[in-house]
Amino acid sequence: MDDKKVILEVKDLSITFGSGKKTFTAVKNVNFNVFEGETFAIVGESGSGKTTIGRAIVRINPLSSGEIIYDDKKISGKLSKEMDQWVIKNIQMVFQDPAASLNERATIDYIISEGLYNFKLYKNEEDRKAKVDQALSDVGLLPEHKSRYPHEFSGGQRQRVGIARAMIMEPKLLIADEPISALDVSIRAQVLNLLKKFQKERNLTVVFVAHDLSVVRFISDRIAVIHKGRIVELAETEELFNNSLHPYTKSLLSAVPLPDPEIEKSKELIVYDESVHDYSVDKPSFHEIKPGHFIWANQAELEKYRLELK
Amino acid sequence: MSERKIILSATDVEVKFQVRSKTLTAIRNVSLDIYEGETIAIVGESGSGKSVFTKTFTGMLESNGSVSNGKIVYDGTVLTDIKTDKEWEKIRGRKISTIFQDPMTSLNPVRTIGYQISEVIMKHQGKNKQEAKQEAIDLMRKVGIINPENRFDEYPFQYSGGMRQRIVIAIALACKPNILICDEPTTALDVTIQAQILKLIKDLQKEYGFTIIFITHDLGVVANVADRVAVMYAGQIVEYGTVEDIFYRPAHPYTWALLSALPQIGKKGEDLFAIPGTPPSLFSEVIGDAFAPRNPYAMKIDFEQEPPMFGISLTHFAKTWLLDPRAPKVELPDAIKNLHEKLLEVVNGGQN
Numbered sequence: 001m002d003d004k005k006v007i008l009e010v011k012d013l014s015i016t017f018g019s020g021k022k023t024f025t026a027v028k029n030v031n032f033n034v035f036e037g038e039t040f041a042i043v044g045e046s047g048s049g050k051t052t053i054g055r056a057i058v059r060i061n062p063l064s065s066g067e068i069i070y071d072d073k074k075i076s077g078k079l080s081k082e083m084d085q086w087v088i089k090n091i092q093m094v095f096q097d098p099a100a101s102l103n104e105r106a107t108i109d110y111i112i113s114e115g116l117y118n119f120k121l122y123k124n125e126e127d128r129k130a131k132v133d134q135a136l137s138d139v140g141l142l143p144e145h146k147s148r149y150p151h152e153f154s155g156g157q158r159q160r161v162g163i164a165r166a167m168i169m170e171p172k173l174l175i176a177d178e179p180i181s182a183l184d185v186s187i188r189a190q191v192l193n194l195l196k197k198f199q200k201e202r203n204l205t206v207v208f209v210a211h212d213l214s215v216v217r218f219i220s221d222r223i224a225v226i227h228k229g230r231i232v233e234l235a236e237t238e239e240l241f242n243n244s245l246h247p248y249t250k251s252l253l254s255a256v257p258l259p260d261p262e263i264e265k266s267k268e269l270i271v272y273d274e275s276v277h278d279y280s281v282d283k284p285s286f287h288e289i290k291p292g293h294f295i296w297a298n299q300a301e302l303e304k305y306r307l308e309l310k
Numbered sequence: 311m312s313e314r315k316i317i318l319s320a321t322d323v324e325v326k327f328q329v330r331s332k333t334l335t336a337i338r339n340v341s342l343d344i345y346e347g348e349t350i351a352i353v354g355e356s357g358s359g360k361s362v363f364t365k366t367f368t369g370m371l372e373s374n375g376s377v378s379n380g381k382i383v384y385d386g387t388v389l390t391d392i393k394t395d396k397e398w399e400k401i402r403g404r405k406i407s408t409i410f411q412d413p414m415t416s417l418n419p420v421r422t423i424g425y426q427i428s429e430v431i432m433k434h435q436g437k438n439k440q441e442a443k444q445e446a447i448d449l450m451r452k453v454g455i456i457n458p459e460n461r462f463d464e465y466p467f468q469y470s471g472g473m474r475q476r477i478v479i480a481i482a483l484a485c486k487p488n489i490l491i492c493d494e495p496t497t498a499l500d501v502t503i504q505a506q507i508l509k510l511i512k513d514l515q516k517e518y519g520f521t522i523i524f525i526t527h528d529l530g531v532v533a534n535v536a537d538r539v540a541v542m543y544a545g546q547i548v549e550y551g552t553v554e555d556i557f558y559r560p561a562h563p564y565t566w567a568l569l570s571a572l573p574q575i576g577k578k579g580e581d582l583f584a585i586p587g588t589p590p591s592l593f594s595e596v597i598g599d600a601f602a603p604r605n606p607y608a609m610k611i612d613f614e615q616e617p618p619m620f621g622i623s624l625t626h627f628a629k630t631w632l633l634d635p636r637a638p639k640v641e642l643p644d645a646i647k648n649l650h651e652k653l654l655e656v657v658n659g660g661q662n
Contacts (some may be wrong), residue, residue, distance in 0.1 A: 045500040046471075154588060155356070184355040185527055189571040189584035196581065211500060214530070217656075218576040255505035257530030259572050260653040261553040264534040269505050 007205050008034040008057070008173060012066035015052050015229075026052045028229040029066070031286060034173075039199065039206040041216040041237075043252070044226035051096075053226075054175045054209045058093045059084075070173070089119060092166035096178035098158035102150040108161055109146035112136070115169045135168040139194060156187030160194070167198060174198075177209045192219055214256045217241060222292075225249045227272075231286070235293040245295055245305040248272045277301070317346040317521050318367065318489065323380035323390075325362055325371065325545075334592050336362045336375065338545040344489075349515065349522040351532040351553075353568070354542035357589060360525045363542070364491050366390075367523075368406050369398040385488070404434060407487035411494040413474035416481075417466040423450075423477055424462035430484040449480040454510060472503035476510065483514065490515075491523045496531065508534055529572060533557060538625075541565050544589050544600035551626030557649060560642070561628035563605045570645040575652050583645055599631065607632060607640050 015027040027049040034040045044050040055061040057068055059075070068076040075087050092115075095101035102111055112132050115121070122128035133143045139160040150158055159179060166174060176195065180188040196219065198204050210216050216223055217237055224234040225248065233246040244250050251272035258264060277284070282298040289295050289305055297305060325337035337359045344350055354360040365371050366382060369392060382389040384401065392398055410416050418426060427449060428442035437445065443462070450458035453476040466474055475495060482490060492511065496504035512535065515522055524535050532539055533553065540550040541564065549562040560566055569575075570583035587604040590596055599605070602612035611617075611631050620633035632640055641647075 045502060156588075185529070185568060186355060186571050186585040188573070189582040192573065192576075193581045193584055213501075215573045218573040218578065218582065251502055255502040257501075257505070257508075257528065257534045258574060258653055258657065259529040259533050259557065259569065260650055261533045261536075261557055262650055263653055263657060264530075267534075269509060271506075272502070 004035040004038070006033045007036040007071060008207070009069040010034075010053070010057070010066070011069065013053065013056065013063060013068065014065045015049070015056055015061055016064045025064075026229050027056070029286075030226075030229075030231055032224055032231065032234060034205060034207060035221075036172075036205055037199070037203045038221040039195075039208055039219050041208045041210060041220035041223045042226055043210055043213055043216055043223055045211060045252075047228075048226045049229040050209045050211075050226050051177055052229075054093070054177050054207060057173075057207065058091055058175055059087060060093075085119060088115075089121075089169055090171055091173045091175065092169050092171035093175040093177065094159070094162050094166050094179045097182055098155060098162050099150065099182075101162055102158060102165075104150050106149070107146065108136075108141075108148055108150070108153075111150070111161060112146075112165050112168055115165065119169075121169070131168060135164040138167065138198075139164045140190070154187075155183050156190060159183060159187075159191055163191070163194060163198075170202075171204070173205045173207065175207045175209070178211065179208075180215065181211070188215070195219065212256065213241075213252055214258070225252065230296060231294070232296045233294065239293055243293070243310055245289070245293075245308055246297075247276060314345040314348075316343045318344040318382070318384045320363075320366075320382045321380055323363070323366060323382060324378050325359075325366060325375055326378045327372070327375040329374065329593075332593050335595075336545050336592060337366075338592075338596070339380070340542075340545070340547050341380075342540060342547060342550070344521060344523065346488075346521055347519055348537045349512075349524055349535050350538045350540060351524045351526060351536035352540050352542060353526060353529065353532055355527060355589065357592075358542040359545040360542050361493055364408075364493065364523055364525060367489070367491065368402040368408060369395075370402070370408070403430075403482075403485050403487070405487055406489040406491065407482040407485055408491040408493060409475070409478050409482055409495045411497050413471065413478045413498075414466065416478050417474060419466050422463050422465055423469065424464075427477070427481055427484055430481050434485045446480075446484070449483060450477070452514070453477070453480045453483075454506070455480075472499055472507060475499065475503075475507055479507075479510065479514070483518065486518070487520055489521045489523060491525070493525045494527070497526070497528070504531070511535070529557075529568065530574075541568070544596060545592055546600065546629065548601065548630070549628040551622070551628075555623070555626040559622075559626070560646070561622055561626070561633060562601075562630045563607045563632065564601045565628075566643050566646060567604075569649065570643055574656055575645060575649070583643075599629075609637065 010030055010032050013027055013030040016023050016025045018024050042050045052061055056063055063076050067074055112135055113128060116128055141160055180191050208220055220237050222236050223240050224231045227248045233249045244253055251270045254270040279298060282300050284296055284298040286294055286296055287302055320342045323337055323340045327334040327336055340363060352360045366377050377390050424446055427446035431437055431442040431445050447458045455461055496507050536553045539553050539556040540547045543564045549565050567585045576582045585604055590600050598614050599612040599617055602608040609631055617629050617631045619627050619629045621627050631637055
């Protein structure tokens, strides 16, 4: 763990929307590191701020406070034009809805080439074509798909186009925002396998934003559970599943339906009740309760969680 | 099982759509009996016909589609003979009600929640405004709305997604239906809210005793709610049986593929099983077994002749040539052998 290189550092990140009385804090003092080559998952419900964090990393959402450091360079706040371009080249994003995130009036050829055009990442027209063909074949599409439009594809194919568009930039870090939520079960497996393939071949680092813990378990090395803009628990995947401490993590784990009628019939639903936390005097903060396992808790809760630890 | 009363029976149903002067056969000779009081889940990918099939029970097919063959009987009424909307009104909502995926599209955004529930009660039960309001409030409480008196005059946008779905359920219940069709009612919801809504639907079923037809693509949800399961592929039911039959003793290669692709049983560092290819186009005639081109177990006959529905037990049926006595014996794929033990391991994790 210690010899792994930290590629992305998110420090005290807060993001607020609106101003004055209508201010809404979507992300509150979030801290985490992502190691090179790993898949780091951010899991939470809608409105938890998980997508906002992902979008902050690719500089779509501005930060209110805190900073984001990528490859030892600060990438949040105002950047020079060169730095901005460097960030775009290194960090790419795949969006949840493959239909909404592709320009429906552009051909697949243009959609995938857009990044190349913007950054002049090709020597000549032939080189560009070769790169697009390669990107298409990497995601399992054919060169003849180039002249088609997004609406001519199925959901799974569109998501492949979205991935090809991101991967042609040869990014080091990929932010995948619920890339499989809108897809059918059989297609999900194809897209997950594809992401894993890229990771193996290119040492790609992936930040995977999702709401479904069961999917995340299969692909991620570490998981951060986020609730109302705050990371409440962060641990290595198996540690989190076997040794979850925070009541919110437990409620999430109990809510995921498992494809097994016997388990489902005997399952007890844990409902998260925020009032179990008494933070009036004893204030909570983010603690490393055991190496690599972090939790948002106050002193009294820490004592209790320590006893629960296996 | 065989002594239970059949509440709805579909026989050889075929549904065709006219799309830009081409004919799409969305449902291809589907037969299914639904028993009173049970929860039957219909599983399939998008385009498999699961929604279209159940829309024929309430006459809600889009105007370019029609039941071109077959017969659907509900409690003595031949639904396939119904011609007018007026006749449908006696069935739709009153006897068979549907809850859709997106609660926002089923609710009127410019009417209060209370109005929308009481309107249905007044229309279907002939109660006056005051009585209807009281019953609406009772229903709201029943579906888990806290403080229903105060929330009666609020609008849909003031409700969260999960709360809106509860209201849609309350409206469906207001007509006291015998069959509740749930068309992916939790797909748009968060997992914790989904779990609550599923529990609510099951609790209400216990109280009211209605039959549930649950449409979903999520096998986890199926395991949670269903007594029986029908698996659909390319406009046909390819396998049906009790929920235990389908999860622990699946017989059709498509069901095998669906179960194998579950990320829950995936092993870290290995590829997940993915079904190659895409479903066939239903604009042209499907020859043989529709799943054959994607099926690693396909035999020559699968490409030539459509398999019949083979009976495996009194409750369990599958439409695959593999069950023909002449077919070679094929074992369950390794990935889904002992599914229950594998998932138990996943649940218990490091505890053992």
